[in-house]
Structures are given as structure tokens and as C-alpha cells.
Amino acid sequence: MSELELTVIGVAEEAPLVRAFHLEAVSGGQLPGYSPGSHIRVQLPNGDDRPYSLVNLDPSIETEKGVKHYRLGVRLEENSLGGSSFMHGLSPGDRILTTPPKNEFALAGDAGPAVLVAGGIGITPIASMAAELLRNNCDFLLHYSGRAQGSLAFIGPLRDLLGERLIEHYDDLTGGPLDIDAVLSASDASQHLYVCGPKGMIEAMQIAARARDWPEARIHFELFTPPVPQTGDRPFEIEVASTGESYTIPVGESIIQVLEAAGHDLIYDCQRGDCGICQTDVISGEPDHRDLVLTDSEKAEGKVMQICVSRARSVKLVLDL
Numbered sequence: 001m002s003e004l005e006l007t008v009i010g011v012a013e014e015a016p017l018v019r020a021f022h023l024e025a026v027s028g029g030q031l032p033g034y035s036p037g038s039h040i041r042v043q044l045p046n047g048d049d050r051p052y053s054l055v056n057l058d059p060s061i062e063t064e065k066g067v068k069h070y071r072l073g074v075r076l077e078e079n080s081l082g083g084s085s086f087m088h089g090l091s092p093g094d095r096i097l098t099t100p101p102k103n104e105f106a107l108a109g110d111a112g113p114a115v116l117v118a119g120g121i122g123i124t125p126i127a128s129m130a131a132e133l134l135r136n137n138c139d140f141l142l143h144y145s146g147r148a149q150g151s152l153a154f155i156g157p158l159r160d161l162l163g164e165r166l167i168e169h170y171d172d173l174t175g176g177p178l179d180i181d182a183v184l185s186a187s188d189a190s191q192h193l194y195v196c197g198p199k200g201m202i203e204a205m206q207i208a209a210r211a212r213d214w215p216e217a218r219i220h221f222e223l224f225t226p227p228v229p230q231t232g233d234r235p236f237e238i239e240v241a242s243t244g245e246s247y248t249i250p251v252g253e254s255i256i257q258v259l260e261a262a263g264h265d266l267i268y269d270c271q272r273g274d275c276g277i278c279q280t281d282v283i284s285g286e287p288d289h290r291d292l293v294l295t296d297s298e299k300a301e302g303k304v305m306q307i308c309v310s311r312a313r314s315v316k317l318v319l320d321l
Contacts, residue, residue: 014153023070033066034101036128043097050083053124059135075121105222114140119197145169145178195221223274236312255307273309285317
């Protein structure tokens with residue numbers, strides 16, 4: 001399906017630094033349907049794009065059948081790489097180009113009991129999941145966490161929609177982050193666990209769930225913060241095994257970015273290390289894993305890596321590309 005041309009028909013302040021954008025087709029016609037957890041990629045002026053989850057808070061709407069409008073929630077990041085600053089510069093009447101909806105964070109097909117956990121702007125895909133579970137009369141709770149009172153986007157509509165199914169957490173009231181052990185203690189491993197938010201929260205939730213023997217097939221997550229350089233990062237070399245070509249990966253750039261600039265055609269999606277689409281076999285060298293896809297044992301083996309975010313501990317990697 002070709003790209004979508006959309007018009008901004010409304011912009012609303014949902015929370016400090018968070019704006020909701022209401023979009024419709026330039027033609028005024030029906031937009032492609034989507035399932036909860038889906039995102040669209042918005043094209044930026046420089047040719048890059050950024051993924052934003054589609055937000056639905058109305059259980060009466062079966063979004064998969066097609067919709068008249070899309071809604072996004074976007075937080076203005078302090079160190080924006082261009083996406084959030086572009087979005088926050090939009091006004092009603094502006095036009096944008098996007099991809100059709102795609103879902104890498106879908107609800108499980110059995111629609112069983114669920115635990116939803118959202119941190120900050122990670123609420124955007126989780127809110128649509130809550131509306132869908134409510135529409136299907138499924139058993140679930142939504143734990144929604146933020147740093148301070150007044151910081152949570154869409155909190156008013158969520159309170160009205162979910163009532164006692166919504167459990168709010170504020171760091172400034174409790175003196176610390178969400179108590180993950182308490183969340184999981186009140187749940188059990190027969191439930192599906194859906195988590196979206198900062199990387200630290202997702203990693204802590206994964207570790208705690210696995211320690212409670214939660215099946216991997218019931219742990220679902222999506223990272224909502226882009227990768228950033230870490231202290232001690234240094235350039236390294238990669239070799240493309242199929243051609244023998246070598247490239248230097250500088251600090252602040254990913255393997256994907258360097259290879260694409262050199263003309264290689266790669267398959268990838270999230271560029272955050274949570275979808276697994278760019279997974280690549282490692283022929284030699286030691287990866288520095290920074291993804292949320294591989295298990296600890298897979299990372300220790302070092303036979304595969306996610307080339308959108310991971311780097312190298314060794315001076316050189318030879319990749320099966």
C-alpha cells in the first residue's frame with residue numbers, strides 16, 4: 001500500500017510536553033484500519049521517519065474495519081533527534097506523509113486475561129489495547145506510571161473509561177518508581193503481560209517476570225525511547241561476509257545507518273531494538289548487545305545481534321550479510 005497523505009485537523013495539550021494530534025486523509029475518505037498496538041511512521045523534512053502509536057480510547061470503535069481519523073500522542077523529547085520537535089511544530093491544516101499502520105506489538109490471539117503496564121508516553125499503544133480488551137469483556141488491569149502528578153497523558157479519558165481497572169502510580173507520591181514485584185505478585189503467569197515505556201522499566205519487568213517463570217510467549221513489550229550513545233562507546237569495524245566490504249561504525253551511528261548510506265538494502269523496522277526484524281548472524285567477533293529481544297543466554301552465545309542498536313566489544317565483527 002502506498003504512503004498516506006494526512007491533514008492535521010486538531011492539536012491538543014494532553015500533559016506537559018505531550019500533544020495529541022488528530023489526523024484525517026487529505027481526500028477526506030476512510031483511512032486503513034489497524035489493530036491495537038499499531039503504529040504509523042511519519043516522514044520528516046530530512047527524509048527520515050519516526051514511528052508513533054495510534055491511540056484509540058473508544059471501545060465502540062472496531063478500528064480494524066477502517067476509521068475516519070487517526071490520533072497520535074507525542075512527547076517533546078529534551079534531546080529530540082528531529083521527530084518530536086517536528087511533530088510539536090505542526091498546526092491544524094498542516095499536511096504530513098506517513099506509512100500505513102503496522103503492528104509489531106499486537107494483542108495475543110487468545111484474548112485471555114492481561115496485565116497492561118505503561119510508563120509515560122508508553123501509554124499510547126497500551127491505551128488502544130485497554131479499549132479493545134474492554135470492548136471484548138476481557139479481564140485486565142492497567143498500571144500507568146509517571147514521575148509526578150499531572151504528568152500522565154490521556155489520564156482523564158482513561159479514568160472515565162476504565163474506572164477501577166486503572167491503577168495510577170506517581171513517583172513523587174511514593175518516593176520511587178513503580179513497584180514491579182507488587183504488580184507481578186498481584187498477577188500470575190497465566191496472564192499476558194504487555195509493557196511499554198522506558199528501557200529500564202521494560203528490562204526490570206522482563207527480569208522479574210522471568211524470575212517468576214512467566215512464559216516468554218506471554219511477555220510482550222515495546223520500547224518507547226530511542227537508543228542513545230553510552231559512556232565508553234568507541235568506533236568499531238564490521239565486515240560484510242558476502243562481499244568482504246569493511247566499514248567503520250562511528251560513535252553515535254548504527255550499523256544500519258552506515259550500511260544504508262553505503263547503498264546496502266536492509267530489512268528493519270523499529271530501530272530501537274525491540275522488534276527483532278533486523279536480527280543478523282554474527283560469524284566472528286563479540287557483539288555489545290543493547291536490544292530487548294534476545295534472552296540472556298542468546299546474548300551470551302553471541303551468535304546473533306540486532307544491528308539497529310547493538311555495537312561491538314571486539315575491534316571487528318564479521319556479519320552474515
